[in-house]
Amino acid sequence: MESSQNSLPDSAAILQAAQRIKTFINRTPVVTSSRINKMFDTEIFFKCENFQKVGAFKARGATNAVMSLEEDLITNGVATHSSGNHAQALSWAASLRQNKAYIVMPSNSSRVKVEAVKSYGGIITFCEPTLEAREETLYKIICKTNATEIHPYNDYRIIAGQATAALELIDEQPRLDIIITPVGGGGLLSGTALSVCYFSAGTSVIGAEPEQANDAFLSFTQKHFIPSIHPDTIADGLRTSLGTITFPIILEHVQEIVTVSETAIIAAMRFIWERLKIIIEPSSAVPFAAIMEKKIDVRRKRTGIIFTGGNVDLDELPW
Amino acid sequence: MESSQNSLPDSAAILQAAQRIKTFINRTPVVTSSRINKMFDTEIFFKCENFQKVGAFKARGATNAVMSLEEDLITNGVATHSSGNHAQALSWAASLRQNKAYIVMPSNSSRVKVEAVKSYGGIITFCEPTLEAREETLYKIICKTNATEIHPYNDYRIIAGQATAALELIDEQPRLDIIITPVGGGGLLSGTALSVCYFSAGTSVIGAEPEQANDAFLSFTQKHFIPSIHPDTIADGLRTSLGTITFPIILEHVQEIVTVSETAIIAAMRFIWERLKIIIEPSSAVPFAAIMEKKIDVRRKRTGIIFTGGNVDLDELPW
Numbered sequence: 001m002e003s004s005q006n007s008l009p010d011s012a013a014i015l016q017a018a019q020r021i022k023t024f025i026n027r028t029p030v031v032t033s034s035r036i037n038k039m040f041d042t043e044i045f046f047k048c049e050n051f052q053k054v055g056a057f058k059a060r061g062a063t064n065a066v067m068s069l070e071e072d073l074i075t076n077g078v079a080t081h082s083s084g085n086h087a088q089a090l091s092w093a094a095s096l097r098q099n100k101a102y103i104v105m106p107s108n109s110s111r112v113k114v115e116a117v118k119s120y121g122g123i124i125t126f127c128e129p130t131l132e133a134r135e136e137t138l139y140k141i142i143c144k145t146n147a148t149e150i151h152p153y154n155d156y157r158i159i160a161g162q163a164t165a166a167l168e169l170i171d172e173q174p175r176l177d178i179i180i181t182p183v184g185g186g187g188l189l190s191g192t193a194l195s196v197c198y199f200s201a202g203t204s205v206i207g208a209e210p211e212q213a214n215d216a217f218l219s220f221t222q223k224h225f226i227p228s229i230h231p232d233t234i235a236d237g238l239r240t241s242l243g244t245i246t247f248p249i250i251l252e253h254v255q256e257i258v259t260v261s262e263t264a265i266i267a268a269m270r271f272i273w274e275r276l277k278i279i280i281e282p283s284s285a286v287p288f289a290a291i292m293e294k295k296i297d298v299r300r301k302r303t304g305i306i307f308t309g310g311n312v313d314l315d316e317l318p319w
Numbered sequence: 320m321e322s323s324q325n326s327l328p329d330s331a332a333i334l335q336a337a338q339r340i341k342t343f344i345n346r347t348p349v350v351t352s353s354r355i356n357k358m359f360d361t362e363i364f365f366k367c368e369n370f371q372k373v374g375a376f377k378a379r380g381a382t383n384a385v386m387s388l389e390e391d392l393i394t395n396g397v398a399t400h401s402s403g404n405h406a407q408a409l410s411w412a413a414s415l416r417q418n419k420a421y422i423v424m425p426s427n428s429s430r431v432k433v434e435a436v437k438s439y440g441g442i443i444t445f446c447e448p449t450l451e452a453r454e455e456t457l458y459k460i461i462c463k464t465n466a467t468e469i470h471p472y473n474d475y476r477i478i479a480g481q482a483t484a485a486l487e488l489i490d491e492q493p494r495l496d497i498i499i500t501p502v503g504g505g506g507l508l509s510g511t512a513l514s515v516c517y518f519s520a521g522t523s524v525i526g527a528e529p530e531q532a533n534d535a536f537l538s539f540t541q542k543h544f545i546p547s548i549h550p551d552t553i554a555d556g557l558r559t560s561l562g563t564i565t566f567p568i569i570l571e572h573v574q575e576i577v578t579v580s581e582t583a584i585i586a587a588m589r590f591i592w593e594r595l596k597i598i599i600e601p602s603s604a605v606p607f608a609a610i611m612e613k614k615i616d617v618r619r620k621r622t623g624i625i626f627t628g629g630n631v632d633l634d635e636l637p638w
Contacts, residue, residue, distance in 0.1 A: 029348065031370075050596045051350075270633060277369045277598040277629035310596035314589060314638060 008249070009160035009191075011198035017160040018167055021063040024096055025053050028165075030172050033275055040291060042298040045176070047169040050280050050310030054120065056237075057165050057188060057308050058089035058152070064161030065150045066093040074099050079147040081127075081134040083109045084237055085309050086152035091122030102147050104138045106130075112313045153187030154243030163191030169304050170200045177301035180287035182308055183207035183216045183257060184238035186246030192306065193253035203304075207250065207257040208290040210235050210265060216242050220250065220257045234318055235265055237283035237308065258296055264289035266318045272307075279310045282318070327568070328479035330517035333510075336479040337486055340382040343415055344372050347484075349491050352594055359610060361617040364495070366488040369599050369629025373439065375556075376484050376507060376627050377408035377471070383480030384469045385412040393418050398466040400446075400453040402428045403556055404628050405471035410441030421466050423456045425449075431632045472506030473562030482510030488623050489519045496620035499606035501627055502526035502535045502576060503557035505565030511625065512572035522623075526569065526576040527609040529554050529584060535561050539569065539576045553637055554584055556602035556627065577615055583608035585637045591626075598629045601637070 009017070028048045037043050049057035066078060077100030080090050087103045094101035103122040105114065106129035117124055127137040142149055151158065165188070166179060179196060183189040186207075193205045209216050213231030219242055231239040242250065250257075260268075269285035271292070272278065284307040290296045291303075328336070347367045356362050368376035385397060396419030399409050406422045413420035422441040424433065425448035436443055446456040461468055470477065484507070485498060498515060502508040505526075512524045528535050532550030538561055550558040561569065569576075579587075588604035590611070591597065603626040609615045610622075 055596060273598055273633060277374060279592055279596040279598060314592060314636070317633070317636070319633060 006156055009156055009163065009194055013160050014163045014167060014195055014198065017064045018164045020067050021060060021161060021164065024063050024067075025059055026051060027168060028052055030169060031276060031278070036275060040298060042301055042303055044298070044303045044305060045169065045173045046276070047165060047304060047306045048278065049165055050278060050284060050307050052309070054085065054088040054092050055309055055311040056085035056089065057162060057306065058085040059092065060164050061158035061161035061187060062086065062089035062093040062150065063096070065155060065157040066090070066097060066099070068157055069148060073148045076145055077102060077147040078150045079138060079142055079145070080104070080150050080152060081138045082152055083113060085311060087113070087117045087122060088120055090150055091117050091120035095121045100147070102141050102145060104134055104141065106134065110313060116311070151243070153185035153240070154245045156245065158187050159191045159194070159246065159249070161191070162188045163195040165306055166192040166195040166304075167199060169306070170195060170203075173302070173304060174200070175302060176200065176203045176304045178204045178206060178296070178298065179304040179306070180206045180208055180290065180296065181306045182235070182238055182283050182286040183209045183250075184283065185240040186216065186242045186250050188306065188308060189254060190246040190249035193249060197253050204255040205253065206296060207254055208287040208295075209257060209259050210238055210286060211259040211261055213239050214259050216250070217257045217259050219247060220254070223251065233265070234262055235283040235286055237281065238286065258290050260286055260289040260293050260295060264293045268292050270319060279312060280307050281309050281312045284308045284310070325475055328475055328482065328513055332479050333482045333486060333514055333517065336383045337483045339386050340379060340480060340483065343382050343386075344378050345370060346487060347371050349488060350595060350597070355594060359617060361620055361622055363617070363622045363624060364488065364492045365595070366484060366623060366625045367597065368484055369597060369603060369626050371628075373404065373407040373411050374628055374630040375404035375408065376481060376625065377404040378411065379483050380477035380480030380506060381405065381408035381412040381469065382415070384474065384476040385409070385416060385418070387476055388467060392467045395464055396421055396466040397469045398457060398461055398464065399423070399469050399471060400457045401471055402432060404630060406432070406436045406441060407439055409469055410436050410439035414440045419466070421460050421464060423453055423460065425453065429632060435630070470562070472504035472559070473564045475564065477506050478510045478513070478565065478568070480510070481507045482514040484625055485511040485514040486518060488625070489514060489522075492621070492623060493519070494621060495519065495522045495623045497523045497525060497615070497617065498623040498625070499525045499527055499609065499615065500625045501554070501557055501602050501605040502528045502569075503602065504559040505535065505561045505569050507625065507627060508573060509565040509568035512568060516572050523574040524572065525615055526573055527606040527614075528576060528578050529557055529605060530578040530580055532558050533578045535569070536576045536578050538566060539573070542570065552584070553581055554602040554605055556600065557605065577609050579605055579608040579612050579614060583612045587611050589638060598631060599626045600628045600631045603627045603629070
């Protein structure tokens with residue numbers, strides 16, 4: 001029997017998500033560096049979702065959502081508003097079922113991101129760059145097309161899909177002491193926390209967030225929802241606020257949220273590029289920035305880090 | 320019985336080199352991209368030596384040379400002149416035996432490369448940036464220290480070591496139609512050609528070279544040695560001339576050498592960064608540039624490419 005798709009994912013739901021998406025997504029590698037381990041007196045396992053389809057873990061949640069929709073709910077396509085990796089992921093996932101993806105993007109989206117969404121077949125509608133305009137435009141499109149909305153993170157199917165990244169990491173490296181992920185809307189962090197809860201008791205889950213977009217840190221420490229106001233960080237995937245679905249999971253299953261400076265994010269990103277020879281986007285660098293800034297003590301601990309994505313505009317590097 | 324280290328490596332010598340170095344070097348991954356394969360109607364297997372120790376395949380040859388030296392030949396250290404990856408590789412390999420590496424570098428070497436050699440413990444002597452000054456300075460150092468010279472490519476032990484990259488690729492992906500490597504001094508290309516000759520009959524070996532440093536192409540087509548004169552290419556690892564040892568092997572065992580434009584090298588490098596999310600240096604991009612420029616027909620062929628290294632100065636990107 002399938003677990004319900006519209007309630008908090010239990011362990012079966014996460015295993016079913018993994019099964020549902022596995023022929024479409026990449027089982028991404030886990031990489032290590034003896035030099036980095038030596039420098040930080042630790043053992044770090046980097047789960048490379050920058051090598052995932054569409055260049056980000058978002059392919060997991062989007063595929064799980066699209067593939068679990070009943071035929072009558074997918075036939076008119078899917079829709080979302082996003083300027084980031086979810087827009088690409090949803091466009092790509094819809095194309096796997098030969099369905100349409102309607103993507104509302106702010107008019108100031110970068111050319112690179114617009115081109116990427118187009119390349120995966122997404123049908124773009126531009127709007128003013130405000131949350132109100134995005135939501136209103138999306139509402140109009142859904143009324144007109146009868147497409148099914150797939151929210152980037154505040155959706156149990158998305159959370160179950162994102163949870164599969166940690167599931168694979170745990171499978172490959174059991175008995176981790178810590179897993180660190182970035183936190184934006186909380187889809188990855190809540191999914192990771194659920195996978196750890198079900199499959200890796202004893203592992204601590206820590207969220208890492210830019211100081212300049214610290215809504216999750218504030219919400220977590222004050223135990224009530226505080227939205228992101230004027231987030232100003234290079235980690236563009238982490239500017240969103242937690243959701244009504246992700247926040248309670250995080251409150252219950254995450255041990256700590258730490259914040260890092262912009263300087264540390266850029267330094268961590270560059271360090272990973274130079275040492276590991278792989279391309280990660282600024283949001284991906286936030287957990288390692290927390291280690292560099294000594295916000296998390298990883299000494300002599302087996303530490304998992306999820307590199308969330310590798311979509312960077314090479315004409316706009318921060319150094 | 321060990322094969323002789325000072326003659327053309329036979330198949331046993333290459334297998335022994337692989338055995339000798341395997342606990343020190345990385346068995347690097349072979350990556351593929353379904354999107355790239357679709358775009359070029361081919362099946363490409365990228366052997367990622369950019370993830371090798373010191374960030375380049377040069378770790379293989381240097382380790383094989385250092386590890387196969389008799390105790391009395393290593394006790395006074397090793398020496399070379401190099402401004403590139405061989406300098407780092409030799410410094411690193413010498414440190415594995417707790418020995419010294421004396422590195423002669425031109426005074427105009429980039430700060431990044433000097434720092435890298437220092438970080439591996441290399442003892443640097445600067446000289447004027449001419450071949451004469453480099454050779455003269457090296458000669459003086461060897462007279463003074465009694466160190467053993469390890470040439471970057473014109474050395475059978477180096478060639479046997481570099482041959483192990485193709486050996487691993489062939490082991491993981493048998494029945495390749497083509498293997499393409501860059502060609503500078505010819506250490507990698509000749510080693511690859513030997514591995515293919517012994518272990519993968521039926522595979523063609525092609526060298527790819529910058530048009531603006533086309534000494535190997537000229538030497539190969541005219542069947543006599545023509546040195547590199549004023550090479551002016553961004554692929555800084557490929558500015559050297561073929562050697563007296565590498566050239567005959569290439570003449571006998573390589574099927575073709577093609578040349579590519581500077582524009583294609585930069586475009587290929589950027590394409591790989593964006594699509595594969597991995598960092599390769601300009602020299603690494605030359606084989607793929609040959610495919611983009613249609614200098615090699617890879618349609619419906621199983622094609623191996625060796626990414627030679629990933630050491631790039633992120634402050635000096637060519638776009």
